[in-house]
Amino acid sequence: MSTPIKATLRQQTPNNMKVEIALAYLGIEYEVEAIEGKEPETIAKLVAESGQPLTPYLRLGETIVYDSSAILRYLDANFPGPRLFSADRDEIKLIEGWELYTKNEPMPAMGPAFSVYFGKKEGEEAALGIAKANRALSEVTEQVERRLASQAELGSDWLVGNAMTAADIFVASYLSFGAFPGGFADRHPLWKWFDGKVTLGKGRELTRAHVARVLSYLPAPVAL
Ligand SMILES: N[C@@H](CCC(=O)N[C@@H](CS)C(=O)NCC(=O)O)C(=O)O
Numbered sequence: 573m574s575t576p577i578k579a580t581l582r583q584q585t586p587n588n589m590k591v592e593i594a595l596a597y598l599g600i601e602y603e604v605e606a607i608e609g610k611e612p613e614t615i616a617k618l619v620a621e622s623g624q625p626l627t628p629y630l631r632l633g634e635t636i637v638y639d640s641s642a643i644l645r646y647l648d649a650n651f652p653g654p655r656l657f658s659a660d661r662d663e664i665k666l667i668e669g670w671e672l673y674t675k676n677e678p679m680p681a682m683g684p685a686f687s688v689y690f691g692k693k694e695g696e697e698a699a700l701g702i703a704k705a706n707r708a709l710s711e712v713t714e715q716v717e718r719r720l721a722s723q724a725e726l727g728s729d730w731l732v733g734n735a736m737t738a739a740d741i742f743v744a745s746y747l748s749f750g751a752f753p754g755g756f757a758d759r760h761p762l763w764k765w766f767d768g769k770v771t772l773g774k775g776r777e778l779t780r781a782h783v784a785r786v787l788s789y790l791p792a793p794v795a796l
Pocket residue numbers: 582585586587588610625626627628638639640641
């Protein structure tokens with residue numbers, strides 16, 4: 573496909589990270605339009621371009637694709653390179669299972685920490701929110717650690733099959749907020765705030781290593 577791709581992104585957020593990791597993994601060139609802030613004119617521009625107010629979205633000529641899950645499927649269906657999903661029925665079900673897991677477990681688990689950051693909470697209220705997120709994250713990552721251990725026994729570093737798929741991208745983009753590799757968080761103030769404050773807890777070595785493997789595909793944010 574020769575149309576230049578424009579990715580409109582809030583680059584530091586998990587749903588946007590998914591898209592940049594997928595683009596890099598597939599070796600697709602793209603131009604970033606970095607979005608910051610929620611001023612009415614910013615939101616109006618997003619709505620005018622894509623018909624909805626959230627990032628990420630891609631523009632490919634006249635075609636707009638929004639929603640990180642939809643974008644990963646669009647890229648998988650239309651570009652050559654490694655598969656993000658799978659031709660195998662059992663594998664695609666497993667990948668979609670990890671997609672649902674990410675929405676139902678790590679996303680709500682981290683909610684209280686995001687509320688502290690974006691709500692500018694301080695003192696005891698902030699400490700309670702962070703402690704709640706840490707407790708929940710430790711609980712919900714147990715199944716990731718177990719899965720990675722059983723995959724390691726089969727000689728794989730990945731959640732499904734023998735190569736990185738959308739399952740790894742979905743899971744690691746969220747869990748990265750509790751497991752940024754050394755020095756990584758220096759690239760953005762949001763990441764820096766989470767770094768060390770929010771963690772996956774004890775006994776999550778395989779999960780942390782998995783996050784680092786997936787994040788190695790993520791380019792540095794252009795906005796800095
Ligand atoms: N289901 C969408 C969710 C997109 C979403 O929530 N984007 C956030 C950034 S991660 C956003 O644009 N937030 C700005 C706002 O809430 O105004 C996806 O997976 O892409």
